[in-house]
Amino acid sequence: MAVLLSVRDLTVSFGTRAVVDLARLDLAEGEILGLAGESGAGKSLTGLTVLGLSEYAGARVTGSVVLAGEELVGARRRRLQQLRGSTMALIPQSPAGAFNPVLTVGTTMLRALRLHGDSRGRARQRAAEAMAKVRLETAHLRRYPHQLSGGQLQRVAIALALALGARLLVADEPTSALDVTVQAEICALLGALRDSEGVAVLFISHDLAVLGALCDRIAVMRAGRLVEQGPAPELLTAPRADYTRELLAAALRLGSGEEEADGA
Numbered sequence: 325m326a327v328l329l330s331v332r333d334l335t336v337s338f339g340t341r342a343v344v345d346l347a348r349l350d351l352a353e354g355e356i357l358g359l360a361g362e363s364g365a366g367k368s369l370t371g372l373t374v375l376g377l378s379e380y381a382g383a384r385v386t387g388s389v390v391l392a393g394e395e396l397v398g399a400r401r402r403r404l405q406q407l408r409g410s411t412m413a414l415i416p417q418s419p420a421g422a423f424n425p426v427l428t429v430g431t432t433m434l435r436a437l438r439l440h441g442d443s444r445g446r447a448r449q450r451a452a453e454a455m456a457k458v459r460l461e462t463a464h465l466r467r468y469p470h471q472l473s474g475g476q477l478q479r480v481a482i483a484l485a486l487a488l489g490a491r492l493l494v495a496d497e498p499t500s501a502l503d504v505t506v507q508a509e510i511c512a513l514l515g516a517l518r519d520s521e522g523v524a525v526l527f528i529s530h531d532l533a534v535l536g537a538l539c540d541r542i543a544v545m546r547a548g549r550l551v552e553q554g555p556a557p558e559l560l561t562a563p564r565a566d567y568t569r570e571l572l573a574a575a576l577r578l579g580s581g582e583e584e585a586d587g588a
């Protein structure tokens with residue numbers, strides 16, 4: 325499969341402190357790559373940097389991030405704005421904050437599509453098509469964000485990205501605010517969209533069980549650096565790095581602790 329995203333020698337720094345230092349990370353078209361690691365490992369900043377957003381947080385970025393053949397590090401803000409939506413999109417942890425509360429989600433979607441150059445008719449058609457892809461009725465477009473559940477709103481956020489034509493979704497803990505059943509539904513949806521639409525997903529999570537169920541490959545980060553990466557089943561069953569083994573052991577302990585709590 326063709327490479328969609330190629331990261332090389334990427335550093336992200338605040339002052340003199342480099343919090344991300346990634347030698348090499350690739351993502352193919354139609355691939356789901358999980359980014360794992362404990363809190364503070366630099367996962368979110370890596371995602372934000374791919375989206376061209378970390379400079380807004382005051383970070384300095386060096387190295388190379390090539391998306392669909394185009395260098396993003398040092399690209400003009402206006403160009404990055406165009407690419408966010410048309411080629412790449414953020415699927416946030418809490419989509420409620422990403423939607424304007426006083427507009428119906430349909431109005432938000434139509435405005436975004438019109439901003440990216442669609443006619444009114446084309447925008448309506450695309451919005452309806454995208455809602456079908458995320459398996460939501462178009463009637464939901466007439467609702468306000470607070471009238472939708474967290475899972476439905478997350479689907480609308482994904483629909484908006486698809487309607488705009490995004491090829492890469494950067495999903496930063498997109499299911500951690502949802503209950504377990506809805507979490508599984510959103511993961512299944514992302515897997516289905518990879519298969520049917522060929523979208524690629526950079527899926528950021530500290531939850532190895534979620535990553536194992538969804539991802540084609542997993543990359544493990546620690547203190548800003550890549551510890552190891554590989555196909556998900558191999559990495560989870562035969563990790564090479566001690567740190568990955570520690571993360572897996574911690575996840576297992578957490579899992580068994582939850583079972584005890586459930587059984588109590």
Ligand SMILES: Nc1ncnc2c1ncn2[C@@H]1O[C@H](COP(=O)(O)OP(=O)(O)OP(=O)(O)O)[C@@H](O)[C@H]1O
Nearest residue numbers: 338343361362363364365366367368369370381530
């Ligand atoms: N705006 C900022 N200014 C200074 N340091 C920051 C800023 N944003 C993040 N950092 C630091 O960068 C490091 C990486 O943060 P990041 O949010 O990417 O970690 P993470 O792996 O996503 O963690 P979590 O799972 O808790 O979200 C942390 O040490 C954090 O304190």
